[in-house]
Amino acid sequence: MGRLVHLAVAIVVALSLPDGWEVPTLRELHAGHIEEAAPYLIPDPKAATAGNRTVSPYDLLLRWNGDVLWAPATASTNPVTKFGDETRSVFGPMPDGVCTGPNSRPIGLEVDGNTIGLEPNASKAGAPLEFSHRDVEGRLVKWTTTIERCDKPSLAGDVTFCAMNSRVGRVARGHVQWLFLCRKSSESLEIEADSYWTKTDPRFSRYSAIGFNDVTGEIAFLDGRKDRSVFDWRGRFPPPGGASYGDFVARRAAEDLYDGGAKVDCVLCHDNKKPTIIDPHMQQARVGFFEGRHDPRAVFSMSNFLPGRIARQDLPFRVIGSGYAAVHAGTLLDARSILIDGHPCSGCHSLTSLESGRRFAADATGKTPVIPNATAMQSAALFAQKVALGLVQNHRTEWASASGAGRISPWMTPEHGGNLWKGVRALNDEEWLRLSLCAWGLGGSECRYRPLFTQCPPPGGGGDTFVPTDLSADVLSHLATKSGAQKVLRLSWKYLNGYGYVPARDDVRFNVAFATTDIPLDRGPPAQQEYPMIDEAKEMGFVAAAGGVGRSGLATLLKDVSFAGHKKWTDPVPSNKARLYWVDIPAACGKRYLFRILPKRFCFDNSGVRFSEAEYLLHKDIDCSR
Numbered sequence: 001m002g003r004l005v006h007l008a009v010a011i012v013v014a015l016s017l018p019d020g021w022e023v024p025t026l027r028e029l030h031a032g033h034i035e036e037a038a039p040y041l042i043p044d045p046k047a048a049t050a051g052n053r054t055v056s057p058y059d060l061l062l063r064w065n066g067d068v069l070w071a072p073a074t075a076s077t078n079p080v081t082k083f084g085d086e087t088r089s090v091f092g093p094m095p096d097g098v099c100t101g102p103n104s105r106p107i108g109l110e111v112d113g114n115t116i117g118l119e120p121n122a123s124k125a126g127a128p129l130e131f132s133h134r135d136v137e138g139r140l141v142k143w144t145t146t147i148e149r150c151d152k153p154s155l156a157g158d159v160t161f162c163a164m165n166s167r168v169g170r171v172a173r174g175h176v177q178w179l180f181l182c183r184k185s186s187e188s189l190e191i192e193a194d195s196y197w198t199k200t201d202p203r204f205s206r207y208s209a210i211g212f213n214d215v216t217g218e219i220a221f222l223d224g225r226k227d228r229s230v231f232d233w234r235g236r237f238p239p240p241g242g243a244s245y246g247d248f249v250a251r252r253a254a255e256d257l258y259d260g261g262a263k264v265d266c267v268l269c270h271d272n273k274k275p276t277i278i279d280p281h282m283q284q285a286r287v288g289f290f291e292g293r294h295d296p297r298a299v300f301s302m303s304n305f306l307p308g309r310i311a312r313q314d315l316p317f318r319v320i321g322s323g324y325a326a327v328h329a330g331t332l333l334d335a336r337s338i339l340i341d342g343h344p345c346s347g348c349h350s351l352t353s354l355e356s357g358r359r360f361a362a363d364a365t366g367k368t369p370v371i372p373n374a375t376a377m378q379s380a381a382l383f384a385q386k387v388a389l390g391l392v393q394n395h396r397t398e399w400a401s402a403s404g405a406g407r408i409s410p411w412m413t414p415e416h417g418g419n420l421w422k423g424v425r426a427l428n429d430e431e432w433l434r435l436s437l438c439a440w441g442l443g444g445s446e447c448r449y450r451p452l453f454t455q456c457p458p459p460g461g462g463g464d465t466f467v468p469t470d471l472s473a474d475v476l477s478h479l480a481t482k483s484g485a486q487k488v489l490r491l492s493w494k495y496l497n498g499y500g501y502v503p504a505r506d507d508v509r510f511n512v513a514f515a516t517t518d519i520p521l522d523r524g525p526p527a528q529q530e531y532p533m534i535d536e537a538k539e540m541g542f543v544a545a546a547g548g549v550g551r552s553g554l555a556t557l558l559k560d561v562s563f564a565g566h567k568k569w570t571d572p573v574p575s576n577k578a579r580l581y582w583v584d585i586p587a588a589c590g591k592r593y594l595f596r597i598l599p600k601r602f603c604f605d606n607s608g609v610r611f612s613e614a615e616y617l618l619h620k621d622i623d624c625s626r
Helices: 002-015 057-068 079-091 248-257 296-300 322-327 329-334 359-365 376-394 429-439 477-483
Strands: 104-107 114-120 129-134 140-144 166-173 176-183 206-213 218-223 336-338 469-475 487-495 508-518 542-546 549-552 555-561 579-587 591-602 609-611 616-622
Touching (some): 057 555, 057 579, 322 329, 359 429, 487 616, 555 579, 579 591
Antiparallel strands (some): 114 129, 176 206, 206 218, 508 555, 591 609
16 A cells, blocks of 8 residues: 555646656655666657667756856866866966076086086187186186085985086966976086087976965976976967867877886975975075075076965875875875974975975084984885985085085074075084984974874865855746746856966866755745755765766765856866856756755865865746746
């Protein structure tokens, strides 16, 4: 008898549905252990063919809304192209890589306080290439045939310690800046009097790019192919993924240009919550000159070409790139920021348990890493770090040392940082031991450890203050005849994806879950439990029926809704105004439609997708008697 009642209710409901719409699954019909029947499909006369096809309601939802149901960065599985689509979704269009022109600088080389060039020595027969040493006035001091040491050897490792004439380019677009590094290096890691090292030779061996948003702390790393030893900076380097989804020529070219395996763990060095590290080798005027910007030798520097940014522990910092995050998941998970209570270095900036706390801090303060009672594994890691620092020290001039005329190393002093002329003392052994223990992850509560990499924020949370507004549900009677449905219900809202102030940001979509019931006799507002549950809107148990439309629990779900007109695999037109979103739902008279709208952010890191923690609920009664 119970089954007969259940069937009778289903028949009554079916008679009120538009053509092609299935019997809705009513929550109250699923109490107990009643077996659910297959959807009841009503033939659509317009779709009938020799095969007597029927139109699923999911097909109808997809037909009306399918153009805007798509997830960003899903057009390609190639790791280079996918990375490009992910970064473009977060940072907006990436410019072509360029290391020449007005927005670029050469990275110089200094020896004994003089700048070094490589040029023909006309005073010798045949004018061989030799290294010229010139003072701040440009006067020739001497010629040499070799360069064995320099004032500011590179700390990067696996690159020439005393390289010269590498170049760096910078493009800033609002709060997003891109750095392009065209680095010259050699297999021996030494420099020779070869034309390769001249300022006019466009060849270089290491190409990389760093994107950074100074509001959100989001950062992305890109390297040229590791099986390619020669690049040419006269050309432009197309971004991975091209300028858009439709830029097929550039997308193919980029796949052959970049390393898709994320072989280099870039965050080990670029870890101090800034796109560039405090490293005198980069020739910034504020670091590595005894009198800072006022030092006469600062004329050799890039001045303030790269912006300064204090490394604060409370700043957000997150790596973009699902491929990179997967390969280097251990580093990203274990890395910690450090701010030691009462320590003289903590007054200016935080440090980390990666290279800024281990190698760079040791070099900056002129100290040797130390771990008391180290284990075998710790001793091995400590030995490797000492070897790396020893190689750097072996390439540093005596002039640059604390006892030399230059006095630029150590290049950081307690309390005064890079203002070397203010420094009156070096870091003492007790202060260094505290810093070293914290940097190696062996300190206590005084280190004030925090995860270095912060979580991807959900829409409307975690620093993202932008939320959907103007939610409405309206019956569009003028579309009903055209669609063949009794009514068309349009659910709409407005939203600006303004996190980080990137006008073309495209990493947020919406899930729309809805349920249907009869309009209650008292027409009272629905109770909270009548709306689709949060897990249903989060796609838990989602079964796709057609494209991004399907069933999630007892609700119908439309996944990954983008704004009106934003068709699949197209790039958004930049906008600083809220965009209009809508989905159209076939509706039947006498029914109540209950919606849960859930914003979601595609994080492109190890956290996958983050859903909004806010609730956006809306209902609409289709009363055709009024």
